[in-house]
Amino acid sequence: MFQIDGLEEKLSQCRRDLEAVNSRLCGAELSPEARKSLEKEKNHLMSKASNYEKELKLLRQENRKNMLLSVAIFILLTLIYTYWTM
Structure with a gap:
């Protein structure tokens, strides 16, 4: 998250x-x-801005994947807990 904030500030x-x-x-x-x-x-500035935008896009995609993975793990653990306590 801090990387994204830093890149947004640079952009x-x-x-x-x-x-x-x-x-x-x-x-x-x-x-x-x-x-x-x-x-x-x-x-030079236009090239730099373009690179920052590409890097931001990649970081946001990675963030999205990590968030989905976290949600999937949470759901899996919830299902295991529910099954275990029944």
């Missing part, structure tokens, strides 16, 4: 940084070098 920060880069790209007159540098930073 959020990455998106904020991306918005800032986009606003700088649209806002002012930039030299070709500055524009190229910002475009490079934008591409």
Whole structure:
């Protein structure tokens, strides 16, 4: 769970940084070098955000599997207990 929270925070920060880069790209007159540098930073941030999203998806799937396994074990133990006490 803490991994998911940490990744969500990183993704959020990455998106904020991306918005800032986009606003700088649209806002002012930039030299070709500055524009190229910002475009490079934008591409890097987009790639980073994409990786964070993929990692979050995998962690959530793993979380879901673990939760289902826990529920199945709980049901099994409940059935065994019920059978044993009858």
